[in-house]
Amino acid sequence: MQENDIKFLEDSFKKYYFEHFDLIHVPNRTFEREFGFQKFNSGMTRHISIKDDKELHLLLMRNIPSDVYCSNGYYSFPNLPMNEKGWKEADLIFDIDAKDLNLECRKNHTISKCNECNEISISNINCAKCNSTKLEKKSLPCKNCIDASKYEVSKLSKILIEDLGVQPNDIHVYFSGNEGFHVYVYNSQFQKIGSRERSELTDYIMFHGAIPETFGMKKFKPNRSSFPDFQEKGWGGRFSKEVYESKSKRSKIISELIINGYSSFQKTLENLSNKIGAKIDPNVTMDIHRIFRLPGSLNSKSGLTKIFCHDITKFDPYTEASFLHENSVEIIVSCPTKFKLKNRTFGPYFDEKVSVPTYAAVYMICKKLATLS
Amino acid sequence: MIALGQDEIAKYPFLADAGQYLKDKGFTLEQFGTDPDLKQLVEKAFNRIEVAADGKIYQSDLIADQASNQAALPREVFSFLLAIVLLKLSGMTTLIKRFALAEARRAEKYLEKDLANISDESKKQLAIKIIDDLFSIQVKKQDDFFVIPVSDYLTHSINFHEREWKLINRHVENGLVFLSPHETVRLIRKELGTYINSKIINAKAPPMISSFEEPVNKLIILSKKFSTYTVTTGEYPPCIKHAIKILEKGENLPHSGRFMLATFLLSKGQSIEQISPLFKNAPDYNERVTLYQLNHLAGTSGSGTHYSCPSCEKLKTQSLCFAIPECANIINPLQFGKKRS
Numbered sequence: 001m002q003e004n005d006i007k008f009l010e011d012s013f014k015k016y017y018f019e020h021f022d023l024i025h026v027p028n029r030t031f032e033r034e035f036g037f038q039k040f041n042s043g044m045t046r047h048i049s050i051k052d053d054k055e056l057h058l059l060l061m062r063n064i065p066s067d068v069y070c071s072n073g074y075y076s077f078p079n080l081p082m083n084e085k086g087w088k089e090a091d092l093i094f095d096i097d098a099k100d101l102n103l104e105c106r107k108n109h110t111i112s113k114c115n116e117c118n119e120i121s122i123s124n125i126n127c128a129k130c131n132s133t134k135l136e137k138k139s140l141p142c143k144n145c146i147d148a149s150k151y152e153v154s155k156l157s158k159i160l161i162e163d164l165g166v167q168p169n170d171i172h173v174y175f176s177g178n179e180g181f182h183v184y185v186y187n188s189q190f191q192k193i194g195s196r197e198r199s200e201l202t203d204y205i206m207f208h209g210a211i212p213e214t215f216g217m218k219k220f221k222p223n224r225s226s227f228p229d230f231q232e233k234g235w236g237g238r239f240s241k242e243v244y245e246s247k248s249k250r251s252k253i254i255s256e257l258i259i260n261g262y263s264s265f266q267k268t269l270e271n272l273s274n275k276i277g278a279k280i281d282p283n284v285t286m287d288i289h290r291i292f293r294l295p296g297s298l299n300s301k302s303g304l305t306k307i308f309c310h311d312i313t314k315f316d317p318y319t320e321a322s323f324l325h326e327n328s329v330e331i332i333v334s335c336p337t338k339f340k341l342k343n344r345t346f347g348p349y350f351d352e353k354v355s356v357p358t359y360a361a362v363y364m365i366c367k368k369l370a371t372l373s
Numbered sequence: 374m375i376a377l378g379q380d381e382i383a384k385y386p387f388l389a390d391a392g393q394y395l396k397d398k399g400f401t402l403e404q405f406g407t408d409p410d411l412k413q414l415v416e417k418a419f420n421r422i423e424v425a426a427d428g429k430i431y432q433s434d435l436i437a438d439q440a441s442n443q444a445a446l447p448r449e450v451f452s453f454l455l456a457i458v459l460l461k462l463s464g465m466t467t468l469i470k471r472f473a474l475a476e477a478r479r480a481e482k483y484l485e486k487d488l489a490n491i492s493d494e495s496k497k498q499l500a501i502k503i504i505d506d507l508f509s510i511q512v513k514k515q516d517d518f519f520v521i522p523v524s525d526y527l528t529h530s531i532n533f534h535e536r537e538w539k540l541i542n543r544h545v546e547n548g549l550v551f552l553s554p555h556e557t558v559r560l561i562r563k564e565l566g567t568y569i570n571s572k573i574i575n576a577k578a579p580p581m582i583s584s585f586e587e588p589v590n591k592l593i594i595l596s597k598k599f600s601t602y603t604v605t606t607g608e609y610p611p612c613i614k615h616a617i618k619i620l621e622k623g624e625n626l627p628h629s630g631r632f633m634l635a636t637f638l639l640s641k642g643q644s645i646e647q648i649s650p651l652f653k654n655a656p657d658y659n660e661r662v663t664l665y666q667l668n669h670l671a672g673t674s675g676s677g678t679h680y681s682c683p684s685c686e687k688l689k690t691q692s693l694c695f696a697i698p699e700c701a702n703i704i705n706p707l708q709f710g711k712k713r714s
Contacts, residue, residue, distance in 0.1 A: 189523065204540040283629055
């Protein structure tokens with residue numbers, strides 16, 4: 001990124017941080033958390049201790065970070081190197097990202113930037129200009145991406161509450177600031193479990209690794225009465241809704257399942273994980289030493305804020321998470337697809353000079369599609 | 374510690390304080406070496422180890438959880454305690470491990486019976502208390518099942534590789550996992566073995582008594598049966614081959630895939646200089662970053678932690694597993710192609 005673009009982003013970010021201290025707070029048990037931050041065009045600084053909001057705000061003003069992070073883990077000595085920190089426990093965290101949902105709409109708004117010749121085009125395997133395969137993919141998520149992510153959040157919440165006994169008010173959902181949602185679970189029985197156990201929990205939530213026997217199917221002489229039914233709690237009930245569709249079809253479908261045999265049943269289960277499993281990023285949940293984007297901070301991939309969602313069904317990130325200024329800025333931009341911010345539609349732009357509000361300019365510069373003119 | 378009755382000590386002898394038990398009964402170890410009546414017990418102890426080494430469960434004199442006669446009860450406990458003495462004197466850890474596992478499975482049978490006992494509530498309560506005291510699992514009865522918190526289930530089931538133990542293959546409701554008495558007890562088998570093992574390892578070895586020499590020497594010979602050696606084919610497992618192929622094609626291998634590949638090759642003894650060129654084709658290749666990360670994994674920089682190759686289970690979760698029939702029975706890619714004989 002060019003010097004003057006970085007300067008512009010830093011100025012915009014600094015202004016945001018200065019004007020919105022009310023949105024950025026240290027989490028509780030602050031002393032036990034590890035903080036970290038990144039600056040534009042620079043590496044990660046982590047293993048930091050922060051004692052209160054004031055100290056956090058000072059760090060933001062002094063360093064103008066591009067991204068700010070805080071651990072979901074609690075440590076005895078958060079500022080020491082990892083193996084000396086003394087891990088105590090960690091909140092359960094989930095990352096749901098539109099890019100992992102295999103959505104049809106993605107091909108319409110995923111843009112490739114060639115790392116060799118900087119050519120920008122709608123997604124391709126090779127660069128249209130120089131044929132290089134070294135492409136950097138940038139996505140400008142659409143409403144469908146956000147709705148699909150919300151649906152995954154609601155699937156996840158249901159499993160957490162009904163199966164895993166999590167209290168609804170201990171689940172906090174945040175818009176990630178880019179293409180998805182971060183879900184935190186506090187005060188659960190899972191605070192102290194390690195990475196391998198969390199990985200197993202992700203398999204449960206994603207409906208991975210189910211065997212036919214669990215759903216009543218056996219290799220030899222399967223018994224009709226052991227197949228799940230609608231009123232069952234947990235996966236049995238969800239399986240029924242998805243596979244039988246209605247009570248009247250149950251009997252007929254069980255007969256089909258038995259006729260098709262064991263290995264076909266295994267395939268059915270594998271296909272089901274895509275439909276009834278919640279699509280979370282397992283790597284995030286199993287990481288107990290992660291520093292996770294701090295709520296209220298800006299996401300340098302978009303310039304949008306990671307913000308708490310009071311009512312996820314009504315939440316619209318492109319109006320509610322955009323806090324930067326309206327002031328017009330001139331940029332040169334290649335953005336072959338449209339996008340919407342604060343109820344205004346921008347683009348498409350084809351290597352042209354345009355005047356847009358700061359929030360839109362930051363968005364496109366963060367996506368590496370634009371540069372100050 | 375749990376207060377135990379006579380027949381309970383016979384069922385769960387590892388819960389008793391060995392030295393104290395002998396003292397309470399008015400015996401010294403030497404007497405077992407000299408007294409002809411007590412000498413039989415040394416043979417019984419040796420037999421108990423032999424059966425365990427063979428992977429079988431020692432058939433006790435307890436009938437229907439009760440001693441057939443009053444004299445059988447202390448015999449049960451003595452043979453267990455003497456077996457520990459013989460094992461300590463032999464110093465053979467392979468035998469100790471096998472013995473601990475067999476004893477765990479023996480106790481498991483009693484625990485399961487006690488848990489399922491409908492007529493005697495106190496027996497059930499004792500089994501629940503043993504499980505809670507030793508392994509911090511809070512078991513509760515709910516209808517026909519025993520329920521335990523999901524988090525407790527996970528910390529124990531994580532060591533099982535059979536798919537039926539995966540949480541997804543369990544009935545889970547409201548933060549609890551539903552189990553049969555058999556499954557509840559099976560869940561702690563390994564830990565029970567580890568518990569008995571550590572009790573034996575931590576016990577003080579008594580001085581050698583001449584009449585123990587013969588059985589101890591026999592144990593040393595017996596343990597030789599269990600030494601193994603391994604042969605490796607040297608071929609890479611399919612997950613590693615797949616990762617290398619992706620990189621060769623210049624496609625993007627996710628971070629988790631790069632982690633797997635690098636830790637695998639490092640464990641196979643390759644140097645950072647040999648490994649780093651593999652990543653040259655990656656769309657975001659940066660030599661400085663690659664070397665930094667490889668050094669970090671090898672433990673030559675940063676915290677000094679040497680990172681190991683992820684398990685097959687973890688790779689499955691990360692969609693990096695492309696198992697083939699030759700992968701059967703391995704739990705880590707590093708074991709691929711190794712044959713024990």
